[in-house]
Amino acid sequence: MLMNARTLFRAGFGPLTILMYLGRFGALLLPAGLLFIAALRTLPEVNFNLWLGTAFQFLVCLLTFLTRQNVRQPMGPAVVTLYVIALGWLWLGTPFGDDWFVSLSKSLLLVVPLLCFSLQVLAESGATALRRARLLADRLAARREWPADLVACRTLPEVKALREAVQFDATPALALLSDPRPQVQVAALAALEFRKNWKPGQADIVLQAAQRAGEPTVRATAVAALANVDDRGIIEALAEFLRDRSWEVRRAATEALLWDSDRRWSWIRHAVRRTLDDPLCIEDGPLRHEGQLLTPEAVADLTAWVAQKGLLGQRAALTLGVHYARALSECPSEDLVATMRRQLAKPQTPAPLRIELARLLRNGHALDRSLLEGLLESANPAPLRLLAVEALLAEGEKHSAAVTALRDLARLPNREIALEAADVVQRRLGVDLGLALGEPPPPNHSRQAAEVTRRLMQWAVVADGKGRRSGLRERASV
Numbered sequence: 001m002l003m004n005a006r007t008l009f010r011a012g013f014g015p016l017t018i019l020m021y022l023g024r025f026g027a028l029l030l031p032a033g034l035l036f037i038a039a040l041r042t043l044p045e046v047n048f049n050l051w052l053g054t055a056f057q058f059l060v061c062l063l064t065f066l067t068r069q070n071v072r073q074p075m076g077p078a079v080v081t082l083y084v085i086a087l088g089w090l091w092l093g094t095p096f097g098d099d100w101f102v103s104l105s106k107s108l109l110l111v112v113p114l115l116c117f118s119l120q121v122l123a124e125s126g127a128t129a130l131r132r133a134r135l136l137a138d139r140l141a142a143r144r145e146w147p148a149d150l151v152a153c154r155t156l157p158e159v160k161a162l163r164e165a166v167q168f169d170a171t172p173a174l175a176l177l178s179d180p181r182p183q184v185q186v187a188a189l190a191a192l193e194f195r196k197n198w199k200p201g202q203a204d205i206v207l208q209a210a211q212r213a214g215e216p217t218v219r220a221t222a223v224a225a226l227a228n229v230d231d232r233g234i235i236e237a238l239a240e241f242l243r244d245r246s247w248e249v250r251r252a253a254t255e256a257l258l259w260d261s262d263r264r265w266s267w268i269r270h271a272v273r274r275t276l277d278d279p280l281c282i283e284d285g286p287l288r289h290e291g292q293l294l295t296p297e298a299v300a301d302l303t304a305w306v307a308q309k310g311l312l313g314q315r316a317a318l319t320l321g322v323h324y325a326r327a328l329s330e331c332p333s334e335d336l337v338a339t340m341r342r343q344l345a346k347p348q349t350p351a352p353l354r355i356e357l358a359r360l361l362r363n364g365h366a367l368d369r370s371l372l373e374g375l376l377e378s379a380n381p382a383p384l385r386l387l388a389v390e391a392l393l394a395e396g397e398k399h400s401a402a403v404t405a406l407r408d409l410a411r412l413p414n415r416e417i418a419l420e421a422a423d424v425v426q427r428r429l430g431v432d433l434g435l436a437l438g439e440p441p442p443p444n445h446s447r448q449a450a451e452v453t454r455r456l457m458q459w460a461v462v463a464d465g466k467g468r469r470s471g472l473r474e475r476a477s478v
Helices: 002-010 015-040 048-067 076-093 100-124 127-142 150-155 157-165 171-178 182-190 202-212 216-225 232-243 247-258 261-276 296-306 311-330 334-345 351-363 369-374 382-393 400-410 415-428 447-477
Strands: none
Touching (some): 015 076, 048 076, 076 100, 127 182, 150 157, 150 182, 150 216, 157 171, 157 182, 171 182, 171 202, 182 202, 202 216, 216 247, 232 261, 261 296, 296 351, 311 334, 311 351, 334 369, 351 382, 382 415, 400 415, 400 447, 415 447
């Protein structure tokens, strides 16, 4: 035991941990010690029951001590078991004894497990945790020095301790929401993040705090605290935060609502549609979230929204792109790839979604040659044709149909498409059009962009003229 204490001290454990270690060992060793002393008091007669019980207790005590690696692990069940077994050995070894030490030992072996059982029941009832939570809440309320950044208030050690203490009852943390200081509110709400067990009315208190808060961090933290709520009314109220004026709150709401879309999609689908079509959220791009993938119902709705014009269709396509990218990364399958290929090949599929699917399949090297050649047709959107052109030319051979499609794209009156086509011509065909290698294309309305576009048009006309003259010579020879 002393050797173990020295080992703990050398390993960096503090005096308190060592005292807890020694206290546990002494508590577990006490029944064996009482049986040993009782056996000694029967000498010169040998009481085999007491000696056998002493050996058994020493062995069980040693095994119990060695198998408990965490010194903070509750030892109530082990104490009750060891003391009750020792009491049985003592009754068996001294059935008619009236020795004072035996009576004292029986009392100890009976009272100590009853005390441990009472403490265990008290701890499981949550009373001690509630008292600790109130003390921690009072400490946070009395705190005067806070981090300058509100987000940093969520990572304070006191917040982590309060989160563990309010597992049984969130009342101490909810009481802090009446404090006017946003730092205290953020700390209290951070202690409730992704909480599962709410008593009636507690989730409504957090929702009201989110709705009346002026600081975005307070609203975002409150939304995160309600991420595990199953009440439809609260979920629909949380969905309104998808269009909050703060990006931080919108991001928290997206994460809190979409991680469990399997049950919630029918509750939030209308709010999601309004969010995707809201000009306030135009810079947010796709809806991103962790957790489970979007359900087939959600994918079907987003696919239908892609067909709508304007911001709704664009952001719905981007969101589906993120979904399919996660699906390919986390659970790739031939069926998924085949489904994406079929959607890409259908002209009825909305153009933004086809472009996203083509990019994903190309990055995953899942586009076959026949599909790429089908995408060269003029009926397809220009960005899709350009992607197919580059993929075919990247194979190392001069694909005539791809070059022809590239000339068609070069003559389109679209500066953005022209710059992208010029990049493909310069990289894949080796024609210098004035673009800087390894740098992004120039701004659309810049002088350099105009010059690059002029050179591209000249290349297309010259190449097209050569192709026509070659075709005429071929027909003349025939």
